[in-house]
Amino acid sequence: MITIPYLTALTTYFSYGLLFAFGQLRDFFRKIFDWWSHNSLQGYAPICLGLEDFYIRRLYLRIQDCFNRPICSSPDAWFDVVERVSNDYNKTLKRTTRVDRCLNLGSYNYLGFAAADEYCTPRVIESLKKFSASTCSTRVDGGTTTLHTELEECVANFVGKPAAVVFGMGYATNSAILPVLIGKGGLIISDSLNHNSIVNGARGSGATIRVFQHNTPSHLEKVLREQIAEGQPRTHRPWKKIFVVVEGIYSMEGELCQLPEIVSICKKYKAYVYLDEAHSIGAVGKSGRGVCDLLGVDTADVDIMMGTFTKSFGSCGGYIAGSKELIEFLKHSCPAHLYATSISPPAAQQIISSIKVILGEDGSSRGAQKLARIRENSNFFRSELQKMGFEVLGDNDSPVMPIMLYNPAKIPAFSRECLKRNVAVVTVAFPATPLLLARARICISAAHTREDLIKALEVISRVGDMVGVKYFPAEPKKQQLEGEGIKTD
């Protein structure tokens, strides 16, 4: 839970109110101007009504240069950010040929597979020559190659389930699986901070959706009991089945899910557990096998395990792992398997090679080194930031750490000042987070060295002082005062 200090809440509301007022004023003048000059689309309703893109036109465009920054190298620990200029107050941005070499604290590159790797890249290029860049066909028609079957076995083995099926995009995996497994008459109970793909998949399925408080197993139990006792809305018939959807690591909070409690509650009330490990597979756990490995949950207790390959494996695509019957059923009826082009063969080879490196099957200990390094890096960085007085969210061992900014003016200030000092950070605001709780999100990678992290800490500390985001008193460097640091919940 984030508790926002009163003064900060007040100033944030005031800032948004001011921006809103100015925006409305400009809209008013724009309306007069438009009424004067005739629009060619008479008789057609405008494609976006006035208030729908108000936020985009009046608030987002002012800070547009903090988002969508193009890069022209691989997203490794250090990369090249292309500079952009604007001649019309940020309405349009043009690329220049100037390039800055920056430290990358924003890409999802947890194990450092983003750049060309000594084991993976030669094999990927070989598979490109053999199978070419795409199969141009769906999995059921002519898009299944030996590489795909090998990949599915490999993934099932890695995750710890009997079988797995792989799709070409993580987002589409969620959107296409939930409608197949559950329909009208079913109930989906999802965490309040679940990702947009799960929300879309749940809506597309037609089942009733209920939300439980973020990461609170007691509230989940309460909701389950109420819903089972009441039954379907209005008819009160019993539910056909109940799904509980949670994520391994929540990408905007950096928190780990309380999986053991949730699994025991679901077992007691006979609900099915759907675990989305987009950020945690490969990044946490002793051998990189995700939150089940880390928290000691038996994989047979989780009914459906889903994950993506974009983050820790440096590739693209998503998978579903479960029992053999489940995977057979999905292969028979999932639209993403039947209608969408199969995953590109070089990407599949990248996943297989990176799994082999993680498990140590390539003959070296690079995998274990990477896992140890990401754990050390995350814990070091988080504790240093907290000592400096920043408000950092997230649990230990999680490589995602959001730093709270709150005020809308601090978002572009933080982002631009860091970029000036060659550190690239990601700032997130509404609508990805609640309106008041804007934050900067740091993603640590195993490719970062200790010097990189120390430089990043220096820069962030200086910018934090300038912008004023050190909401907690910094811990003095003396050892004896260590216990007095204020902790967030």
Add this chain to the structure above:
Amino acid sequence: MFSAFETVAKFVSDWGTLAFDTPYARAVVFGVPIRGHLLVEGLLLVVILFLLSQKSYKPPKRPLTKKEVDELCDEWVPEPLIPSITEDMKYEPPVLESAAGPHAVINGKEVVNFTSANYLGLLGHDKLQESCTKALEKYGVGSCGPRGFYGTIDVHLDCEARIAKFLGTSDSILYSYGLSTMFSTIPAFCKKGDVIVVDEGVHWGIQNGLHLSRSTIIYFKHNDMKSLESILENATHDNKRAKKLRRYIIVEAVYQNSGQIAPLDEIIKLKEKYRFRVILDESNSFGVLGSSGRGLTEHCKVPIEKVDIVTAAMGHALATEGGFCTGSARVIDHQRLSSSGYVFSASLPPYLASAAITAIDVLEGNPDLITKLKANIATLHKGLSDLQGLEIVSNPESPIVFLRLKRSTGSTKGDLQLLEDIADHLLKEHSIFVATSKRSTVDKCKLPTGIRLFVSAGHTESDLAKASESLKRATALVLAGQ
């Protein structure tokens, strides 16, 4: 004692008589004198007020006790996670051991491949392989982030500019998956209350997008312009709120489920008459129709500005993966913030984007690929024109040749079984690889299934002749007596 009681009684009756007898308590109603009516009225009013203030009778609400809830939870039994697996669910597609070009290797044998939609034969082309290899060495495989957070690589921006230049529009936007293009674009523009008129044969991606948009959806008969016109007439006739209501027509250029081609010129005429916007899915026509491959707009001689939104999946003619959407600058800019499949998902791997740029370059430089493809389609049509039991239902110019049973067995399952037998026989005996069109359980399309052949510019004359020969023999064998 008794006298005291008498005095009290007399006092009360005196007071009562007084109340009844006072001048203002007398009234004459219809010639009948009534005395003391005010008192009665006053009493009545008091009684009415008393009754009104009482709560109406509701049976007392008793929330379930903890023990009752426990009992309910214990006796509730959920359905099994999946229905029981039947034999036909265990279908395993044939596994390829080489690239999915016009000739592929299955189980050690070389087969002629009609299942991959690489219409221009660009799969495995040297220039594409070269540009992919360079991109892999420079950028690695994945892009490790969504477009908003350092996932925008310069090849993405170059690819978008190239596509816009090729088609003649002002801008375009790249999606990382072909299927997600439609189901992200539609909810970005169509909101609750809008009216969408859609062909009934569209594929699942569009159906899912429609469901997520929560608009009013009206289906018209597959590729039937009269049905479309009557529905447009009804829709505009009832609804006069044109100022706030957005109206769309969604069609595919070449339908995946039947191989028909939509008559775009007639649709544009209807659109202008009734003031609708058109969303066109050009997945199977980009790079195929039109003299230079620019799609259905070139084929029907319609200027591309008249179509509001054009989307396409790149996993067909361009031999890469992903999808794009193109249109006016306003349309594209809006999607960069409100299209969920763009904002919340990782971007396309850079080597696939550079493959797309190279593919368009090759296409622009070699228009003879398109003429070869057209010639191949014509040859195959001629060769398959008199099969026993199967007829061609697709348009003679479409690159998907769709064969359907002349007489159905009566059930979709029976049809599919027969068609699969034909496909199996073709693969085992004649080394021709074709696919039946399978449907998902969540797909709402009701068009009949059939056998699909994807024609490519890489097929040779002998391939097509062999295919026609083998199909004739296979249908004669399997469909004997039909």
